[in-house]
Amino acid sequence: MTDPLALYIHWPFCLAKCPYCDFNSHVRDRIPQARFAAALRTELAWEAARLGRRPLGSIFFGGGTPSLMEPETAALLIADAQRLFDAAPGLEITLEANPTSVEAGRLAAFRDAGINRASLGVQSLEDESLRMLGRQHSAAQAVAGLELARRTFPRLSFDLIYARPHQSLTAWQAELHRALDLAADHLSLYQLTIEPGTAFEALHRRGELVLPGEDDAAALYEATAAAAQAHGLRQYEISNYAAPGAESRHNLAYWRYGDYVGIGPGAHGRVTLGHDLVATRRHRAPEPWADRVERDGHGSTAEEIVSQPDRAREMLLMGLRLHEGVDAARFARRTGMALLDALDPEVLAMAQDEGYVVHTPERLIATAEGRVRLDALLPALLR
Amino acid sequence: MTDTPLSRIRNFSIIAHIDHGKSTLADRLIQVCGGLTAREMTSQVLDNMELEKERGITIKAQTVRLAYKAHDGLTYQLNLMDTPGHVDFAYEVSRSLAACEGSLLVVDASQGVEAQTLANVYQAMDANHEIVPVLNKIDLPAAEPDKVKQQIEDVIGLDASDAVMISAKTGINIEGVLEALVTRLPPPTGDANKPLTALLVDSWYDQYLGVVILVRVRDGRLKRGMKIRMMSNGAAHLVEQCGVFTPKMIPTDDLGPGEMGYITAAIKTVADCNVGDTITDDRNPAEVALPGFKPSIPVVWCGLFPVDADDFEKLRESLGKLRLNDASFHYEAETSAALGFGYRCGFLGLLHLEIIQERLSREFDLDLIATAPSVVYHIFKNDGSMEPLHNPADMPDPTYIDHMEEPWIKATIMVPDEYLGSVLTLCNERRGQQSDLTYVGNRAMAVYRLPLNEVVFDFYDRLKSISRGYASFDYAMEDYKESDLVRISILVNQDPVDALSFIAHRSAADSRGRAICAKLKELIPRQLFKIAIQAAIGGRVIARETIGAMSKDVTAKCYGGDISRKRKLLEKQKEGKKRMRQFGKVEIPQSAFLAALKMDA
Numbered sequence: 001m002t003d004p005l006a007l008y009i010h011w012p013f014c015l016a017k018c019p020y021c022d023f024n025s026h027v028r029d030r031i032p033q034a035r036f037a038a039a040l041r042t043e044l045a046w047e048a049a050r051l052g053r054r055p056l057g058s059i060f061f062g063g064g065t066p067s068l069m070e071p072e073t074a075a076l077l078i079a080d081a082q083r084l085f086d087a088a089p090g091l092e093i094t095l096e097a098n099p100t101s102v103e104a105g106r107l108a109a110f111r112d113a114g115i116n117r118a119s120l121g122v123q124s125l126e127d128e129s130l131r132m133l134g135r136q137h138s139a140a141q142a143v144a145g146l147e148l149a150r151r152t153f154p155r156l157s158f159d160l161i162y163a164r165p166h167q168s169l170t171a172w173q174a175e176l177h178r179a180l181d182l183a184a185d186h187l188s189l190y191q192l193t194i195e196p197g198t199a200f201e202a203l204h205r206r207g208e209l210v211l212p213g214e215d216d217a218a219a220l221y222e223a224t225a226a227a228a229q230a231h232g233l234r235q236y237e238i239s240n241y242a243a244p245g246a247e248s249r250h251n252l253a254y255w256r257y258g259d260y261v262g263i264g265p266g267a268h269g270r271v272t273l274g275h276d277l278v279a280t281r282r283h284r285a286p287e288p289w290a291d292r293v294e295r296d297g298h299g300s301t302a303e304e305i306v307s308q309p310d311r312a313r314e315m316l317l318m319g320l321r322l323h324e325g326v327d328a329a330r331f332a333r334r335t336g337m338a339l340l341d342a343l344d345p346e347v348l349a350m351a352q353d354e355g356y357v358v359h360t361p362e363r364l365i366a367t368a369e370g371r372v373r374l375d376a377l378l379p380a381l382l383r
Numbered sequence: 384m385t386d387t388p389l390s391r392i393r394n395f396s397i398i399a400h401i402d403h404g405k406s407t408l409a410d411r412l413i414q415v416c417g418g419l420t421a422r423e424m425t426s427q428v429l430d431n432m433e434l435e436k437e438r439g440i441t442i443k444a445q446t447v448r449l450a451y452k453a454h455d456g457l458t459y460q461l462n463l464m465d466t467p468g469h470v471d472f473a474y475e476v477s478r479s480l481a482a483c484e485g486s487l488l489v490v491d492a493s494q495g496v497e498a499q500t501l502a503n504v505y506q507a508m509d510a511n512h513e514i515v516p517v518l519n520k521i522d523l524p525a526a527e528p529d530k531v532k533q534q535i536e537d538v539i540g541l542d543a544s545d546a547v548m549i550s551a552k553t554g555i556n557i558e559g560v561l562e563a564l565v566t567r568l569p570p571p572t573g574d575a576n577k578p579l580t581a582l583l584v585d586s587w588y589d590q591y592l593g594v595v596i597l598v599r600v601r602d603g604r605l606k607r608g609m610k611i612r613m614m615s616n617g618a619a620h621l622v623e624q625c626g627v628f629t630p631k632m633i634p635t636d637d638l639g640p641g642e643m644g645y646i647t648a649a650i651k652t653v654a655d656c657n658v659g660d661t662i663t664d665d666r667n668p669a670e671v672a673l674p675g676f677k678p679s680i681p682v683v684w685c686g687l688f689p690v691d692a693d694d695f696e697k698l699r700e701s702l703g704k705l706r707l708n709d710a711s712f713h714y715e716a717e718t719s720a721a722l723g724f725g726y727r728c729g730f731l732g733l734l735h736l737e738i739i740q741e742r743l744s745r746e747f748d749l750d751l752i753a754t755a756p757s758v759v760y761h762i763f764k765n766d767g768s769m770e771p772l773h774n775p776a777d778m779p780d781p782t783y784i785d786h787m788e789e790p791w792i793k794a795t796i797m798v799p800d801e802y803l804g805s806v807l808t809l810c811n812e813r814r815g816q817q818s819d820l821t822y823v824g825n826r827a828m829a830v831y832r833l834p835l836n837e838v839v840f841d842f843y844d845r846l847k848s849i850s851r852g853y854a855s856f857d858y859a860m861e862d863y864k865e866s867d868l869v870r871i872s873i874l875v876n877q878d879p880v881d882a883l884s885f886i887a888h889r890s891a892a893d894s895r896g897r898a899i900c901a902k903l904k905e906l907i908p909r910q911l912f913k914i915a916i917q918a919a920i921g922g923r924v925i926a927r928e929t930i931g932a933m934s935k936d937v938t939a940k941c942y943g944g945d946i947s948r949k950r951k952l953l954e955k956q957k958e959g960k961k962r963m964r965q966f967g968k969v970e971i972p973q974s975a976f977l978a979a980l981k982m983d984a
Contacts, residue, residue, distance in 0.1 A: 238939070239939050253943075254941075262943060268943055313950050314946050314950050350912060354912055373932070373936050374937040375937050
């Protein structure tokens with residue numbers, strides 16, 4: 001692959017577990033900083049050894065709450081990555097952070113470590129909603145944190161969660177406008193989703209947490225896109241909005257189905273090794289992962305070669321989330337099969353008639369109408 | 384046992400509405416006469432099928448021989464014939480009644496006479512029975528024995544002044560019932576020296592014995608080792624065992640005139656043992672068969688399809704096993720574009736249909752889709768020929784049809800006065816023609832002629848709901864009448880769904896078409912593409928509904944770590960679709976089919 005590599009580094013620790021979150025995050029009394037810093041560096045070196053020198057387009061520190069790691073750890077990992085790979089021009093290095101006072105004080109140190117893009121887990125600008133979502137910060141802290149981050153980093157994104165219980169369309173529009181005025185160049189706006197195994201799932205099952213119905217959720221979604229668009233942020237992915245040129249390069253690598261390396265507990269990857277595309281996965285539990293890294297040099301669990309039909313499915317399920325759709329030439333290169341061969345022609349024709357997709361020799365694009373129904377469209381459209 | 388003189392035999396049946404206490408009384412009679420020890424008495428001994436116990440109805444006839452020492456010092460042989468209690472089994476009831484000389488008419492003293500009681504009591508009168516009214520549950524605070532006696536006299540025309548007052552549950556006056564049987568019922572007649580004639584009352588399949596036949600001997604003697612002949616088809620069998628139920632099976636050497644009992648003769652299937660047939664001695668046959676034999680003819684048909692196509696073979700085997708025990712139920716293979724391979728099944732009536740369906744799901748663990756029940760239409764073609772039609776899918780093109788006929792019934796409905804208005808409205812909506820309306824106290828009895836196809840279409844459920852469960856209903860088949868009938872097809876995105884088509888009177892077609900389209904709109908979840916649902920007669924659309932496309936269905940978060948999970952989900956979704964019923968690109972969930980076919984329009 002000529003595409004630059006995307007490097008994901010997972011920091012598995014949080015101050016508290018949020019009730020909606022099903023990510024691989026863990027709460028510890030004292031985070032074993034030195035041990036995890038060393039293990040991450042070891043695993044990065046192991047991956048680099050088998051991948052060889054390649055161009056590197058992005059680094060993403062995700063979690064968990066990676067802003068809880070020592071800035072020095074980030075600095076060491078960034079330096080390692082730049083030494084082991086060929087940093088592409090404009091290498092994007094993102095850090096996820098929360099707008100708590102603990103983390104705010106360290107933002108400058110992270111900038112000095114090489115971070116050039118911050119992604120803040122704001123989630124809401126209303127205190128009551130923040131409490132409901134189990135967040136550790138207030139709305140005022142969120143605003144202060146955003147202002148500090150904007151002064152600190154060249155690029156800034158933040159997350160909001162909408163379609164919360166009892167949230168009206170007008171209330172969400174008002175909250176969203178305040179958020180858009182906070183002048184980030186990128187926003188991730190997620191509809192609240194009940195994930196299996198979370199505290200919210202239990203509440204939902206008991207009927208104590210009621211989400212908006214399908215039509216209300218659709219109205220919220222459309223209003224979200226319209227407001228962001230009016231503010232100059234383009235919906236380049238289902239839940240992601242950016243000023244032109246400010247799209248997350250790292251996340252685009254996922255959606256364009258490029259090679260990405262994932263290190264740290266529970267991290268996934270898709271990397272080209274020889275002629276194969278290999279799906280990689282790391283042991284999920286933090287300490288056992290570290291044990292394995294210390295013993296074997298890596299915490300990888302069963303890796304598998306992704307079959308051709310699976311490559312086609314994965315590339316379409318990611319690519320159709322993008323406004324730009326799936327590039328036919330890139331699809332053929334990445335999967336070894338023609339784009340049309342992956343699709344059910346009858347459904348494709350119906351979806352075109354219905355205005356769900358646009359198909360040209362160059363690209364297959366899910367329209368706004370198609371993207372909002374993508375989970376139903378995909379299983380029908382794929383052969 | 385077989386030497387009992389005719390004068391000391393009494394054969395009787397019990398007529399009662401569901402829940403009026405027939406089985407409880409039967410249990411008491413058995414207990415008082417010592418047929419079973421207290422330890423052996425399970426409640427409701429006679430209803431031995433699980434389903435019978437649950438529904439409180441009798442499906443197969445049963446018989447019990449009791450020995451009763453009467454006040455005159457003599458011991459009598461009392462044969463209780465427990466008859467099926469439902470109109471669907473009217474013919475079976477008539478044969479059971481033909482085996483007896485008298486009946487106990489059991490009426491709940493707090494409820495009064497119900498429609499089903501009426502039909503059976505009229506049948507008993509037709510069979511020249513001596514009828515002894517018995518008022519049950521007289522110990523209940525709500526009992527109104529005098530009013531109910533009056534009702535029996537007014538509605539049925541029976542003298543109720545000597546009605547036996549009992550409580551079967553608490554055992555009050557069970558002796559009074561037994562004495563009434565001895566003193567008021569006539570003994571059977573018959574001649575042991577004539578050639579054998581025995582009425583075949585019922586039969587069932589026993590895993591160990593093969594077919595067990597329930598008989599009532601009229602003349603002659605039925606002996607073990609005898610070669611018998613079925614007079615309807617001439618088939619001969621060797622009697623392996625004969626005996627009586629007490630209710631335990633007790634083998635005897637023979638059965639004499641007036642006696643009831645069972646025989647086994649290594650018969651493999653009940654289809655060879657037709658209810659109402661006459662059994663005679665193969666070597667010394669009677670010249671004339673007993674009167675009244677009729678082969679059973681199904682009047683209601685529906686398609687049964689396995690939810691899981693892999694269960695087809697299991698369905699075939701299960702139907703075969705049921706048929707071993709129930710010759711009145713018919714089945715033939717059917718293929719539906721919508722539902723796949725299944726069977727078109729014929730039943731004696733709606734209850735019979737429900738019982739078979741329930742047994743298939745309960746005893747054979749089958750998940751089934753049943754299509755809407757259809758009656759048997761007579762199609763007269765232009766060439767003058769007549770074809771019976773029991774599957775709407777088989778209806779020929781109307782250009783080949785000269786005219787059609789549909790079956791009519793005579794329905795008797797008893798209902799408290801306050802609900803009468805709604806009941807009459809319902810009957811009129813269903814093209815009913817009133818033939819009688821009378822009052823007994825505050826209860827009305829309406830007699831209507833109704834097309835059977837209006838009754839199979841949720842009539843009973845509607846009747847129950849508009850009368851809050853107080854109406855009782857009974858019917859008897861009448862005749863066929865010419866009718867303006869049309870087939871209504873249901874189309875999903877222009878494709879006809881064969882399993883949903885049905886036949887209705889032209890005047891009801893539009894409203895019924897609209898109702899089913901509206902119901903389907905409710906039942907089929909919104910999908911990726913919008914769905915057009917239409918009802919049509921031939922090429923003419925009479926009703927239409929559109930199910931809009933779903934408005935939103937998309938995962939909010941999807942990043943690098945989610946790919947494998949999402950892809951597996953996708954594979955599962957695709958797999959799940961294979962199990963859905965596909966119509967073009969529309970998936971109709973199984974549940975929608977089930978509900979649409981059960982609909983209470």
